[in-house]
Amino acid sequence: MRNRLYRNFDRVLLVVALVIFVIGISSIYSATYTEGSSALRGLVLKQCIWMAVALVILFIVISIDYQRFVDFAYILFGLNVILLIIVLIFGRTRFGAQRWFSIGVFGFQPSEFLKITFILALSSYLGSKAKFTYQPSDLVVPFIIMLLPLTLIYMQPDLGTALMLIPILFSMLIVRGVRIRHLLTIVILGLSALPFMWFMLKDYQRQRLSVFIDPNADPLGAGYTMIQSRIAIGSGFVFGKGWLSGTQNQLNFLPERHTDFIFSVIGEEGGFIGCIILLALYCILIYRGLKIAQTTGDTYGRLMATGIVSMIACQVIVNTGMASGFMPVVGLPLPLMSYGGSSLLTTMISIALLLSIGMRKPRF
């Protein structure tokens, strides 16, 4: 039984994930290399500790049949939503947003984990054949499952993570077989509501969107990050300035470069070649994930794998697009690369679930 299980263990997927993590660690090292503040110096070590923890959790998750998670999906989801409410009331404020719990020196972000419990809950709902009949009315519950945490995360405020739930939901609905017609209707309705959304945005979010349209409107304020990040990536040219030699990075022109803008460090120091190599690794990761989703015979497993792959892919696309200035600045980490324990744990648990699904293909 054990042997058969591990015969289907996708080693490539795990190795690629670890390689991306190592690239991430070296980038964080470079990003904090010349930083004067001593608080940032230990980040590489902290991130490694997080990875060790994540690997332990990874093997625990793998050893449990993913069906158990589906069984407890609603409970996990419910607990996570409660945590979101608590963090809104008691959480620590960082960069003007309440996203954090403190556990010793480590911060903890419930909104990151929500992405997983959200996928679990949706898989659980959409996977049960009895409840799903391809009628438009069946879309009501999935949307409620999405809108509840989305609103809470939006209130933190964390627009990036909140919006991330939308493509996850849509990808899972598509794979479940919901009529494209219905989905298009919803998309059109959603788009027509966008102008009203503008008024719901916080000031800083509006500012970020305006500077996306014209970064030079406020080059030292809201547009600063965007301009500097684009200069960093662009000045990397084909081969990059070399590890630890990026001037934008080392001279502190790039804000938040060890977290959301870690890709700018790669772009500046590794150049176009470095970016291509990193994106190729992500492509392998995504491809292996999709393969698992495709080859599993189990609907729950397929939905879960689809959600996970969409989540990772979306974050990669939005984060790199944002760093190179083609998308507005929303706070989204680059999976496995950005510094941050919650993000790393979430990604590693997702990968564990993918591996678990891959290992437990039903026998034919």
Next chain:
Amino acid sequence: MRIRIIGIVIFVSLFLVVAGLFYVQVVKGPHYQRLSSQNRIRLLTIESPRGRIFDRNGELLVDNRISFDVAVIPQELKDRERVFKKLSKSLNIPKEELGKALKNNFVTPFQPTKIVFDIGKEKAIMIEEERLDLPGVIIETRPQRHYVNKNIGSHIVGYLGQINSRELTRLKSYGYAMNDLIGRAGIEKFFNNYLRGRHGGMQIEVNNRGYQVGILGIKEPVKGKDIYLTVDIRLQEFVEKIFENARGGACVMDPRDGQILCLVSSPAFDPNLFVSSKNPAGITKLLTSDRYPMLNRLIQCEYPPGSVFKIVTTSAALDKKKITPNTTLSCDGSYSLGGKSFRCWKKKGHGQQTIREAIKNSCNVFFYQIARMAGADNIALYAERYGFGYPTGIDLPDEKSGLVPNKKWKLLKKREPWYEGETLNYAIGQGFLLVNTMQILRMTSVVANGGYLVKPYLVKKIEDVNISDVEKRPVEISETTLNILRDGLIKVVNDEGGTGRRAAVEGLTIAGKTGTAQTSTSKTHAWFTGFAPADNSKAALVVFLEYGGKGGLGASKTASRIFQKMRDLGYL
């Protein structure tokens, strides 16, 4: 299967990201590379010290000292109120003025802005010690011009001023920059291109807050070239002391080659005033004074020469063979022409005289007569041969050329014929004739050196290069004439009844000529010009006292004192 749709959407999006990266990094890469360098690289100018100026004995006249300025880095100036209050207390400057200076000189938040200039070493150290308590305040140093002897020699060395926008557009291609100092008078102006150094520069790397984190390259500033003058500052100081408050000037030159030993124009000014902006009232006072201290009276002013011009009249008459050395003419105190009486300065008259005696007596009537014999145009011709009407070519800026009138000039300029009475005035250095003081000195030198025009010069060496190329131009005046003139000039100082007796120095044979030039006012200018020793002259001199009375009195006395001092210094 529908998973393919998801896959396609994801991979197409990723491809778009790659395409975007290709555009930003490869297509626009060089553009962003340039922006990235601009981000981090700043250019700082390193000011170069100007060349120094020394006198003929290597005595330092003009130097550069270090000036300490207080500057603030605006973005570091967190607690402006408190810092300014503290600064204002230790520097004794009102707080409001500090704020105003910051506002006026502000460039960018990260660039140091100078707010107080030249605070002196002690205060600079004091502020440097309190720096921890004064965040954002720094002390900057720069070389500043220092005129060691203040007023002494100011008309020689000149002064500096900030380049103006018109000059800047003209001189930009020669490496001048805004706020550069440029010579405004004297040697500082004439030799500005040698004295000024070439600014150096430093390419520094800065971080996002504008802090310097490294040096990428340094171009060392090139120091300006040092200049060595022919002037002896001891003599210069001595003569300036004589003049003190008088208006006028004096110059001593070696008649053999034209090197100037001292050049005094009085009143003088302190060039240090123009260096710092601390005393604008002092500058205004200098510029608006009715005594015109900024004017170099020796070269920038034109005066009637009076009787010293009789040297020219004599030359014209003798050389053109109108008279011989032995021709005697009589003076009974006045000379009448066309019903008008032209008087001699001595009412009783000088009686029968030869040319030598007439020079000694400075007898106007004698010279009226020989002038009429020679004619106005011949006097003009000889005036020009002696170098009048043209700048002497001294190495100082803004020299006036004077005016040598002749018949044609009168007709063209005044549209009138030449009147014979004007020839009489011409003979005694009055009328339209105007000269600058250096021209008189050069004329005297021709008699002293036996017949050639020299170009007066002040600079003998630039750095190690000797530039004292002596320009000797033979003058078309016969040796006999010059000998007779020299005899006459010796008599002026040495003979009983000579007009320049007061110029005599015991044990020295001095030759000279006095002059008393009438002006439009009742006061007269006083002249004395002469040389010594008379037979082998090593020094020629001119003394001019604006509205100074008779040349035979103050001017001659001054000349005597100068000759004495020169003997003490070993020049004679």
